[in-house]
Amino acid sequence: MDSRWANPSSLSLDLGVGPLPSPGQASREREVFLASTRFGDIEAKLNQISEENKRLSEMVSNMLTDYVALSGGVPALPKRKRIETSTSGDEEPCKRGRAYPPPNTSKAYVRFDPKNTGLVVKDGYQWRKYGQKVTRDNPFPRAYFRCSFAPSCPVKKKVQRSAEDGSILVATYEGEHNHKHLPQDEVYVGGIPCRPLQQGFGEQESPGFHPILVEQMVSWLTKDPSFKATIVATISDRLLLQQAPVPN
DNA sequence: CGAGTTTGACCGGCGC
């Protein structure tokens, strides 16, 4: 594993500026010099960051490839029999005699803030809750949602916290949306920007998207004080630059 | 006041 993953602070963006002009310069000249120096510096740093992002993206992509390969090697868990009182909540409820799994369903596993008890999985669609039940297999209540974005949309969603790990929400989607996605370019799952969840048969997660990984990355970055300070400094610099009229 | 949420009641399928 790359040391950057083990040490989040090394991910911080060093956008510090170069040497300042001598104190004898006129203040106006100094401001212009500062601005141009900082802007050029920031541009260079941004290019550097872009390169870094490319490398990180490749790294994440490789990790996901490995993950998918490893997941494929894990033997499938035996299907639960009706008599069993499974404690796992991340499986389709026992609909006795009904199709198993139900047609056109997909599951999404979302790590979520345990403090949040709202069972909300924001996936870019608008949902209306129509019921909640405590099921036999799971001490956590299961919430039932219908897509309310379009009145005729048949899609339903069940959300329940995992019995094994209460910080993981298991969202089960049934059906396909017969309308367009919400207009926002990005949607949020567990507070993390991401693409809309995939729909389809059986459990699936897009290899290009792993909410837990993304959440970890965001968590690392936001916890890093130098990253925050750098962002704040950069933004304030840009604001100052825009406010100050540049002489010809 | 309207839209969304909560929650107890009800329904239907299935095993015994």
Place this chain on the structure above:
DNA sequence: GCGCCGGTCAAACTCG
């Protein structure tokens, strides 16, 4: 036929 269970309904309630 009865009881269990997941899923749904709908009245009451909450909130902006």
